Amino acid sequence: MRILIADDHTLFREGVTEILTAAGGVEVVGQAHSGEDACRKAAALHPDVVVLDVEMPGQGVRETLARLRRDAPHSRVVVLTMHDDVVLARELLSLGAGAYLVKGSSRHELLSAIHSVRVDRGPGHVILSVSQQGLDRVEAPQGEALSTREREVLTLAAEALSNAQIARRLSIAEGTVKRHLRNIYGKLGAVSRLDAVNKAKAAALISGPRPGDAGS
Incomplete structure (x- = not known):
């Protein structure tokens, strides 16, 4: 499976790359430092999955998701973010993300989300990983x-x-x-x-x- 990692923190990108590479069966084909960079590289590299941070310099995540749908329609998106926010998660999932995970998730959850979104289960299937506190705030x-x-x-x-x-x-x-x-x-x-x-x-x-x- 070919993966593109988009995050503006180099150490975080490298850490996720090590986790995915060690798991086997995964190739990190590129790293991006902004939304624009992620869109350009996704269009050129055709990754199976883009692991996307919410807050990066330049264009916002909503525009990034829209451009990825247009320029790399076969790439699925896993949002990996520090925002434990179900309201934001629902919005980004509705905009085309296949999974929304907080950065406190385990490596097993990340790997599971990446493999799951790659399987085309239809638009009604999404993956959401937030804390109980995040759910309580929505209630x-x-x-x-x-x-x-x-x-x-x-x-x-x-x-x-x-x-x-x-x-x-x-x-x-x-x-x-x-x-x-x-x-x-x-x-x-x-x-x-x-x-x-x-x-x-x-x-x-x-x-x-x-x-x-x-x-x-």
């Missing part, structure tokens, strides 16, 4: 969870404003901003400001580029 009514003020706070946080700047912009106390952020983290199951922003964008709770979009 919560996220669309209704954030208040109007919380969305305002998170929108400004997405613009990289500090708590003090957000407070001045909204004419509220800085302590109130901190309280809103704590509430937001709890509602979205987020562990940091960036995590909350990414989850809210992926769920379309606030506007702006989502994980994997160009420049995110």
Whole structure:
């Protein structure tokens, strides 16, 4: 099986290459450092499977998936990402990815996903590997969870404003901003400001580029 690995981290690409090569029956025919690079090499090398990272420089993962469908229609895609996000996973699977795995997955899960997507089981067959925590976040009514003020706070946080700047912009106390952020983290199951922003964008709770979009 011929594999193309696309990730902007050289050590990660080399590590995945070693894992796949050691498994036998797999040949890594190329490595790509961006979405554009992945599309060019997939069109030229005709890999059976492209292992694709979500966040790379240049074009976003959505455009990359669209170009791969057009330029390398026989190549299947396994998304391998740090985003433990079922909402994002559902979107990318609907856009043509055959599998979505978080980078905490085992080598056995990665190899199994690669072999499984290569077998044409029809458009209704996909592979999803996320944590129970990721599933629990989807079960919560996220669309209704954030208040109007919380969305305002998170929108400004997405613009990289500090708590003090957000407070001045909204004419509220800085302590109130901190309280809103704590509430937001709890509602979205987020562990940091960036995590909350990414989850809210992926769920379309606030506007702006989502994980994997160009420049995110």
